[in-house]
Amino acid sequence: MAWIVAFVSQKGGPGKSTLARALARESTSGGLKTKIGDLDTEQATSADWHRRRLAAGLQPAASVEVFSTAAQALAAADNYDLLVIDGPARASKGTTEIAKVADLVVQPTGASLDDLIPAVKVFHGLVKAGIPRSKLVFALSRIGTEAEENDARDYIQQAGYDTLDGCMFEKPAYRQAQNAGLSVTETRYKGLNTRADELIQALINKMGD
Structure with missing residues (x-):
């Protein structure tokens, strides 16, 4: 059975698919047979990104498939080392079902209270549903400044959750790459790649824990 990392979000746009793709790319590069299960059947942005990657002849390319439920994704994961679940654009009852089967649940969030407050509520809801806090971790995404990063980390810590080291700053080059x-x-800029690598490596380390 594959190791399962699920990316969930309280709304569209916080970087869920961005991080799912990066983890899949780096895991595949490291020799793990990896599949992305795109559970956003309406938008299927990870599947679209995968088609662009294949069309450009970019390697390595993890397998990507669209599923309507986490159960369907699990059924197709037997021959993989890592299943990366790119959850629906908004948290729902299905989010709890995803969290139950995942080994690690990652929720990207921005630094504003408009992002943080509902994001923390999502994790509170999962804990109430019986998901261990040890399986839940935040990833900071679309951050403007280091001060914003620090404030967001403090807010999340006070709410009782862990945050991955590193963060994704708001940079056009990240969008252009995708x-x-x-x-x-894999952007054109070494510094931005290093920033992204730091966050993905922190996620890989968390998987190891």
Whole structure:
């Protein structure tokens, strides 16, 4: 059975698919047979990104498939080392079902209270549903400044949750890379790649824990 990392969010746009793609790319590069299960059947953004990657002949390319439920994704994961679940754009009852089967649940969030407050509520809801806090971790995404990063970390810590080391700053180069079928670890800029690598490596380390 594959190791399962699920990316969930309280609303669209916090970086869920961005991080799912980057983890899949780096895991595949490291020799793990990896599949992304795209559970956003309406938008299927990870599947679209995968097609752009294949069309550009970019390697390595993890397998990506669209599923309507986590159970369907699990059924297709037997021959993989890692299943990366890119959850629906908004948290729902299905989020709890995803969290139950995942080994680690990652929720990207921005630094504003408009992002943080509902994001923390999502994790509170999962804990209430019986999901261990040890399985839940935040990833900071679309951050403007280091001060914002620090404030967001403090808020999340006070709410009782862990945050991955590193963060994704709001940079056009990250969007441009993904438009071309690349991940955020493959931009034209070494410094931005290093930033993204730090966050993805922190996630991989968390998986090891």
